[in-house]
Amino acid sequence: MAITVNVVSADEQIWSGEAEMLVARTTEGEIGILTGHTPLLAILAGGEVRVTQVGGRKLVVNAEDGFISVQNDTVTVVARAAELVS
Amino acid sequence: MGAQLRVYRSKIRSAQTTKKITRAMELISASRIQKAQQRVAASTPYARAVTQAVSAVASYSNVDHILTTEKENVERAAVVIFASDRGLAGAFSASVLKESEELATLLRSQGKDVVFYLVGRKAVGYFSFRKRDSARAWTGGTDQPVFTTAKEIGDELVAAFMRDASDGGVDEIHIVYNRFVSMVTQTPEVVRLLPLEVVEGVEAPGDTAALPLYEFEPDADAVLDALLPVYIESRIFNAMLQSAASEHAARQRAMKSASDNADTLIKTYTRLANNARQSEITQQISEIVGGADALALAK
Numbered sequence: 001m002a003i004t005v006n007v008v009s010a011d012e013q014i015w016s017g018e019a020e021m022l023v024a025r026t027t028e029g030e031i032g033i034l035t036g037h038t039p040l041l042a043i044l045a046g047g048e049v050r051v052t053q054v055g056g057r058k059l060v061v062n063a064e065d066g067f068i069s070v071q072n073d074t075v076t077v078v079a080r081a082a083e084l085v086s
Numbered sequence: 087m088g089a090q091l092r093v094y095r096s097k098i099r100s101a102q103t104t105k106k107i108t109r110a111m112e113l114i115s116a117s118r119i120q121k122a123q124q125r126v127a128a129s130t131p132y133a134r135a136v137t138q139a140v141s142a143v144a145s146y147s148n149v150d151h152i153l154t155t156e157k158e159n160v161e162r163a164a165v166v167i168f169a170s171d172r173g174l175a176g177a178f179s180a181s182v183l184k185e186s187e188e189l190a191t192l193l194r195s196q197g198k199d200v201v202f203y204l205v206g207r208k209a210v211g212y213f214s215f216r217k218r219d220s221a222r223a224w225t226g227g228t229d230q231p232v233f234t235t236a237k238e239i240g241d242e243l244v245a246a247f248m249r250d251a252s253d254g255g256v257d258e259i260h261i262v263y264n265r266f267v268s269m270v271t272q273t274p275e276v277v278r279l280l281p282l283e284v285v286e287g288v289e290a291p292g293d294t295a296a297l298p299l300y301e302f303e304p305d306a307d308a309v310l311d312a313l314l315p316v317y318i319e320s321r322i323f324n325a326m327l328q329s330a331a332s333e334h335a336a337r338q339r340a341m342k343s344a345s346d347n348a349d350t351l352i353k354t355y356t357r358l359a360n361n362a363r364q365s366e367i368t369q370q371i372s373e374i375v376g377g378a379d380a381l382a383l384a385k
Contacts, residue, residue, distance in 0.1 A: 010132050039300045041313075043304070078139065
């Protein structure tokens with residue numbers, strides 16, 4: 001089982017694909033999302049969003065000023081400014 | 087030169103000058119569509135993601151927030167009209183204005199007051215000519231929208247939405263804009279921004295299914311408060327970009343048919359001018375021949 005991840009910034013879709021885990025920092029602290037997570041809507045505190053893709057490859061995105069939404073194993077990271085770091 | 091011929095010549099010249107202008111405008115619009123289309127495509131995922139997230143919360147959770155709950159009696163509705171700054175774009179502004187007229191009639195028949203927010207000089211002109219009121223108008227830059235304008239419109243709308251209806255606020259926000267479907271089709275579209283309408287991709291929960299508990303961080307109010315302006319701005323900006331792309335496409339089409347019309351005009355008038363020239367020559371010849379005949383007879 002995998003989660004579907006969408007990373008979107010104000011002017012483009014940054015990354016989209018299947019992942020095993022996603023770690024982001026919300027205003028309350030770091031949060032890790034695996035498959036089967038309860039629906040969630042959180043404000044991002046900015047900084048790195050780390051995605052572990054299916055197969056173990058890692059992906060890091062810098063996301064500023066946005067939020068994260070989880071629903072039905074679909075994670076959407078929406079940020080006004082975001083960029084792919086690696 | 088005969089008077090008739092001179093009239094035709096000047097008509098041909100004027101059609102040629104007009105054609106030069108319309109042709110230039112056609113080319114300018116054609117080159118700008120591409121860019122405008124790219125901007126629409128680029129901003130769409132963001133708008134869709136925001137809208138989906140918001141409407142998921144609205145349809146799945148039972149959080150009480152103005153963003154997600156409909157008021158029982160709606161007193162006043164805001165209608166935002168996205169027209170263009172300049173004409174010469176066919177039915178572009180007219181179709182949006184017609185659509186919003188219909189929407190206003192519908193809203194009034196439901197017993198709601200309608201407040202208009204106008205974007206684009208053509209909409210402002212339409213309203214001032216009919217001596218109608220609008221709450222606010224933004225002009226300039228409809229063909230190349232910038233995010234700051236979207237933010238300004240969004241701030242104004244959110245402020246109006248937060249106010250009580252008795253205080254001059256609004257309970258509903260509708261937007262009317264031209265959606266860019268393809269180079270040849272742009273359809274005027276009415277969207278209710280607030281309260282939220284459930285969008286595609288989010289299924290409405292069944293009656294029996296228990297609502298999944300949404301988790302909010304830091305808490306529901308804070309998240310939804312932060313989300314509201316983002317949602318409004320992104321939808322408005324997307325509408326502005328769509329409208330800009332549609333405007334260019336509409337103008338390109340209008341200018342193309344204007345150039346084609348100028349071509350047919352030039353052709354028709356050239357034929358007529360040739361005709362006039364020929365009949366003038368024929369007349370001159372017959373006058374000379376007639377004159378020579380008369381001289382020969384007089385001898």
